[in-house]
Amino acid sequence: MAERLAIDGGEPIRKRPFPSRAEGFGEAELAQLTEVIRSGHLFRVGGAKTAALEEKFARLLGVKHALAVTSGTAALHTAIGAVNPDPGDEIITTPATDMGTIIGIIYQNAIPVFADVTPGGYHLDPESVRAQLTPRTRAIIVVHLWGMAADMDAFLEIGREHGIAVIEDCAQAYLTTYRGRLAGTMGELGCFSMQQSKHLTCGDGGLVVTDRDDLAARARLFADKGWDRSTGGRGHLFLGMNYRITELQSAVALAQLDKLERIVSRRRALGDRLTAAISGIPGLYPPADSASSGNTYWFYPVRVVEEEFGMSRDRFVEALNAEGAPAWVWLDGKPLYAYEALRDQVTFGSSHHPFDSPYVSRRVEYPPGLCPNAEQTLKELVTLTVHEFYTEQDVDDMAAAIHKIAEAARK
Numbered sequence: 001m002a003e004r005l006a007i008d009g010g011e012p013i014r015k016r017p018f019p020s021r022a023e024g025f026g027e028a029e030l031a032q033l034t035e036v037i038r039s040g041h042l043f044r045v046g047g048a049k050t051a052a053l054e055e056k057f058a059r060l061l062g063v064k065h066a067l068a069v070t071s072g073t074a075a076l077h078t079a080i081g082a083v084n085p086d087p088g089d090e091i092i093t094t095p096a097t098d099m100g101t102i103i104g105i106i107y108q109n110a111i112p113v114f115a116d117v118t119p120g121g122y123h124l125d126p127e128s129v130r131a132q133l134t135p136r137t138r139a140i141i142v143v144h145l146w147g148m149a150a151d152m153d154a155f156l157e158i159g160r161e162h163g164i165a166v167i168e169d170c171a172q173a174y175l176t177t178y179r180g181r182l183a184g185t186m187g188e189l190g191c192f193s194m195q196q197s198k199h200l201t202c203g204d205g206g207l208v209v210t211d212r213d214d215l216a217a218r219a220r221l222f223a224d225k226g227w228d229r230s231t232g233g234r235g236h237l238f239l240g241m242n243y244r245i246t247e248l249q250s251a252v253a254l255a256q257l258d259k260l261e262r263i264v265s266r267r268r269a270l271g272d273r274l275t276a277a278i279s280g281i282p283g284l285y286p287p288a289d290s291a292s293s294g295n296t297y298w299f300y301p302v303r304v305v306e307e308e309f310g311m312s313r314d315r316f317v318e319a320l321n322a323e324g325a326p327a328w329v330w331l332d333g334k335p336l337y338a339y340e341a342l343r344d345q346v347t348f349g350s351s352h353h354p355f356d357s358p359y360v361s362r363r364v365e366y367p368p369g370l371c372p373n374a375e376q377t378l379k380e381l382v383t384l385t386v387h388e389f390y391t392e393q394d395v396d397d398m399a400a401a402i403h404k405i406a407e408a409a410r411k
């Protein structure tokens with residue numbers, strides 16, 4: 001007989017809480033922060049910490065330029081500002097991503113065009129991207145979701161063929177590898193988030209990387225009000241934002257950066273351990289492991305196909321939580337275009353600008369069913385947590401909870 005599930009009044013597999021990431025902050029961060037406070041200089045311009053963070057991150061990735069900004073959203077907006085689309089130009093991306101991927105497109109008066117993901121997958125399908133190309137396409141934003149690499153060679157080829165920029169959204173993909181290359185170093189620009197949940201964090205922050213001098217220069221200006229500081233004067237060369245990170249954030253990020261490689265290798269070991277432990281359960285699809293996808297495990301996604309698994313996705317989440325294992329539903333199970341801001345094009349004032357602006361070549365709308373594969377994946381998706389402070393026993397407890405529920409579901 002299958003063991004009684006905790007959700008039905010049985011004994012939970014796990015009674016003590018899983019580890020938190022809070023222990024990742026300590027003396028090194030305090031020492032860096034103390035130096036900034038003692039220096040009395042909290043502003044990035046003329047400060048040492050942001051410059052050091054940028055230099056060190058660029059070296060780690062093997063790129064020419066890194067620019068630290070205030071968030072991942074700001075990094076993506078800055079990358080789009082560097083590419084400098086004309087109003088009404090189109091930027092193709094995925095609806096299975098954070099809103100931060102989209103915001104900068106609309107603020108630059110460009111139009112987000114959604115391509116679908118591969119069936120049962122997380123990443124853009126190159127063929128779907130090709131189908132969305134128009135003469136107005138100016139860039140593709142490829143998201144490396146969950147720490148797994150998207151099929152970059154295909155996107156780089158599309159970029160080359162059509163003379164459009166490829167921007168990599170690596171918010172979830174620090175040190176993710178693709179055919180020996182690092183995520184963020186393959187397209188024209190790579191963008192990272194340093195929000196609390198990310199592999200590298202300072203609470204909120206972002207990084208933009210590029211090998212191109214022209215894009216780097218424009219990105220730096222864009223994130224600093226278009227202000228050309230090289231002359232010593234105050235020339236605002238074009239419309240930009242203030243996305244300047246502070247020395248306080250950079251100080252914490254600098255201390256965290258020293259830990260990044262260890263964080264990633266630990267997550268790879270633990271994530272792969274969980275994948276090995278839960279592979280083969282009918283109707284439960286774990287992510288690709290680190291060897292096959294470069295996975296660095298931001299969180300840990302599994303897809304639950306109800307008809308094969310024997311239990312609904314939502315009941316699986318409740319059952320896991322009852323067993324003491326954290327699990328949740330990302331994006332409320334919906335593609336981004338199902339949210340009001342995009343579905344109803346709620347943008348500036350009472351307008352739908354830029355969607356209804358005279359600069360567009362066509363009216364782009366986001367009806368349900370637009371990207372059926374993404375909709376299906378998000379309906380099936382459950383997010384679990386695996387991070388560097390988990391032990392092998394923690395992972396084994398999660399696997400035991402999953403097996404216990406799967407067995408009950410099969411009955």
Ligand SMILES: Cc1ncc(COP(=O)(O)O)c(C=O)c1O
Binds near residue numbers: 071072100169193
């Ligand atoms: C794929 C992706 N892109 C962009 C962002 C936006 O980053 P931020 O929250 O730092 O603005 C996130 C944040 O979760 C993300 O996961």
